[in-house]
Amino acid sequence: MNIQEELFKLQDLNYKNFTSKLIPNINKDVIIGVKIPLIRTLTKKINFEDTIKFINDLPHKYHEENILHTCLMNIYIKDLDTYLEYLDKFLPYIDNWEVCDTLNPKIFKKDYNKVHKYLLNILKDKRTYYKRFAIVSLLQFYLGNNLYKKDLITLSKIKSNDYYVNMAISWYYSVALIKNYEEVIPLFKNKILDKWIHNKSIQKAIESYRISDEIKSYLRSLKIK
Numbered sequence: 415m416n417i418q419e420e421l422f423k424l425q426d427l428n429y430k431n432f433t434s435k436l437i438p439n440i441n442k443d444v445i446i447g448v449k450i451p452l453i454r455t456l457t458k459k460i461n462f463e464d465t466i467k468f469i470n471d472l473p474h475k476y477h478e479e480n481i482l483h484t485c486l487m488n489i490y491i492k493d494l495d496t497y498l499e500y501l502d503k504f505l506p507y508i509d510n511w512e513v514c515d516t517l518n519p520k521i522f523k524k525d526y527n528k529v530h531k532y533l534l535n536i537l538k539d540k541r542t543y544y545k546r547f548a549i550v551s552l553l554q555f556y557l558g559n560n561l562y563k564k565d566l567i568t569l570s571k572i573k574s575n576d577y578y579v580n581m582a583i584s585w586y587y588s589v590a591l592i593k594n595y596e597e598v599i600p601l602f603k604n605k606i607l608d609k610w611i612h613n614k615s616i617q618k619a620i621e622s623y624r625i626s627d628e629i630k631s632y633l634r635s636l637k638i639k
Contacts, residue, residue, distance in 0.1 A: 415464050420456055421478050424448045433477070437510045440477060448478045450516070457485045465490045469500060473507045480513045487519070494524045498532060505536070508543040511578050515550055522555050530561050534568070542576050549582040557586075557593050566590065566598065570606050584611050588618035591633070592625055602636050609638045 430447025437445075460468070465486045474480050483504060491497040497519060508514050522529040529551075537548035549569065556562045569583055587607065590598045601607060602616065616633045619625060625633075 415460060417460070417464075417468055417479065417482065418476065420459070421446050421448055421453075421476065421482070424452045424456065433512075437477070437512055440510050444475065444477050446476050446478045448481075450481060453478060453482050454485055456482065457489055460486065462490055469504070472503060477510070477513070480507065480509075481516055484513060484516045484518075488517070488521075491521065494521055494528070497521050505544055505547065506541075508547070510543075511546065511581075514543045514546050514578075517547060517551075518554060519551075522551065526555070526559060526561065530556065537568070537572075542578055545572070545574070545576075545579045546582045549579070549586055553582075553586045553589055557590055562590075562594075563597065566601065570601060573608065580608075580611055581614070584614035584618060587611065587615035588622070591615065591619040592622050595625070595629065602633070605638060613637050 424446075426447045426449065428447070429449055430442070430445050433445050433447060434440075434442040469483055469486060474483060487497065487500055487504070491500060501517075501519075533548045533551050536544045539545060552562070552565050552569070556565060569586060572579070572583060574580055574583075587598065587601070591602075602612065605612060607615065616637055620630045620633055
């Protein structure tokens with residue numbers, strides 16, 4: 415199967431323009447313009463042999479090939495150690511938030527402790543999407559897990575000027591406020607976080623329907639001016 419040809423058959427030029435605005439940091443020429451649900455449908459037509467060939471053929475040329483790569487890994491790689499090996503090969507080529515956040519590997523649930531150590535290790539990397547992937551994974555798989563209390567402190571110590579890293583941290587703390595309010599609110603009372611992250615986390619938490627108006631009002635009072 416010629417995967418590039420299959421992706422171009424699904425091209426929507428209006429969606430290409432839309433995607434280029436969502437991801438302004440990559441060249442528009444590498445965007446085909448394919449909606450993610452269609453990419454996920456395409457994965458069902460790609461067999462295991464073609465999958466292995468495709469995910470070993472790095473780097474890919476197009477943004478949608480990277481999205482497809484994440485989907486195929488999530489479907490076909492069933493062994494955790496093998497998944498982490500392929501992830502190590504793929505992470506250097508992630509160049510935008512959409513590819514990063516599409517990974518969402520459910521296989522991480524197989525061994526929370528092992529994966530947690532892996533995520534904390536790549537969190538130390540200076541590259542934007544290494545950090546963002548680690549933070550988003552901690553959000554998706556560890557909030558509420560007995561390991562997350564240490565993560566609350568670990569992430570509070572990250573100092574970054576990168577928008578996509580800081581947005582991921584803010585996203586993490588906003589969800590932490592919603593899910594584990596009593597344990598997380600001291601960080602905001604004591605103003606432990608960077609000012610921008612502190613305020614952005616509160617803003618995103620307030621946007622949620624899952625917390626009461628009373629708590630929203632209190633969170634507003636904690637904003638740093």
